[in-house]
Amino acid sequence: MELEDSSASTNEPQSSTPTTPPASPKAHSNSVPRVHPISLVQPSQKNNKDKPKVVRAFRSVIRALPIINPRCKFPACTNGGESAESKLNSGTRVTGTLFGFPKGKVSLSLQENPKCLPWIVVELALHTHVLQKELSSGMVRIVLECEKKADKEKVMLFDEPLWTMYCNGKKTGYSVKREATEDDLSVMELLKPVSMGAGVLPGNTETDGPDGELAYMRAFFERVIGSKDSQTFYMVSPDVKNGPELSIFLVRL
Numbered sequence: 001m002e003l004e005d006s007s008a009s010t011n012e013p014q015s016s017t018p019t020t021p022p023a024s025p026k027a028h029s030n031s032v033p034r035v036h037p038i039s040l041v042q043p044s045q046k047n048n049k050d051k052p053k054v055v056r057a058f059r060s061v062i063r064a065l066p067i068i069n070p071r072c073k074f075p076a077c078t079n080g081g082e083s084a085e086s087k088l089n090s091g092t093r094v095t096g097t098l099f100g101f102p103k104g105k106v107s108l109s110l111q112e113n114p115k116c117l118p119w120i121v122v123e124l125a126l127h128t129h130v131l132q133k134e135l136s137s138g139m140v141r142i143v144l145e146c147e148k149k150a151d152k153e154k155v156m157l158f159d160e161p162l163w164t165m166y167c168n169g170k171k172t173g174y175s176v177k178r179e180a181t182e183d184d185l186s187v188m189e190l191l192k193p194v195s196m197g198a199g200v201l202p203g204n205t206e207t208d209g210p211d212g213e214l215a216y217m218r219a220f221f222e223r224v225i226g227s228k229d230s231q232t233f234y235m236v237s238p239d240v241k242n243g244p245e246l247s248i249f250l251v252r253l
Contacts, residue, residue: 030101030203032214034182035189043112043119094223095195096233096248099187099216100128101203108248109184110221110233114192120158121180125165125173128215134167139245142167144175146252148229157231157250187214194218221248229253 095114100106106126109118124142126134134140144163149155163175180188190201196219203212221233229252237244 030104030212030214031183032186032190032201032203035186038185038189040117040185040188040192041115043116092223093220093236094233095218096221096235097188097191097216097218098131099214101214102128102211104128106131107184109180109188111188114188114195114218118180118184118188121178121184122163123176123178125175126167130167130172135244135246137168139247140168141247141249143249143251148252157229157252160252163250187216191216191218196220219246 095111097109097111098106099109104127106124106128108120108122108124110120111118122144126142131140143166145166146160146163158177161177163177165172165175187201198215198217200213200215203214220236222236224232224234226232231250233248233250235244235246
């Protein structure tokens with residue numbers, strides 16, 4: 001995925017779809033420079049619990065907003081004058097990062113804030129160039145759907161290992177939750193100073209050229225908990241005129 005360089009919130013480094021459920025998540029074929037030691041901290045317990053909370057009024061307002069036509073490539077994101085800490089202290093916003101290599105799949109990482117370890121990493125059933133194409137269509141709505149278990153075993157929504165994925169109403173395949181790999185943690189460590197932004201991180205550029213660069217987009221997401229079986233994440237873009245509309249829905253039916 002080739003992205004335009006854009007100004008992030010700091011001056012830190014710039015930054016295929018299966019037809020059957022995969023047996024296990026695969027690591028990236030490429031890699032980014034490993035960072036040691038990892039200084040990310042554990043998230044608080046509040047994000048590990050699915051507390052039912054209906055926020056219908058908020059959802060109505062979101063749905064009433066006009067659809068914003070994004071650029072084909074990931075837009076620049078800025079802080080908009082408000083500090084990241086003040087936003088995250090509200091308890092409804094989390095940090096979301098979409099990242100992937102040009103010829104690979106996109107991964108989604110959710111963190112309480114950029115300084116915390118991810119509390120979920122999902123390999124999406126979507127190649128990076130396909131996501132770029134969907135962004136150019138005007139909006140992206142990703143739905144991750146799984147089935148309720150027949151037994152009485154209580155499984156938290158974010159503990160579900162396998163999801164059927166839909167992008168703008170089209171089934172794309174199966175997304176897989178995975179434990180954060182060393183590469184994932186290295187990416188999050190490199191992006192720790194970045195609260196919002198888009199760009200690329202260097203990878204194996206000497207052998208792979210541009211295909212060795214890892215593209216990323218990081219933003220705040222409004223987290224809306226509908227019930228123990230549904231949550232929604234709405235991307236917050238300070239660029240209301242040119243920013244994309246991106247929504248991620250997790251639902252258990």
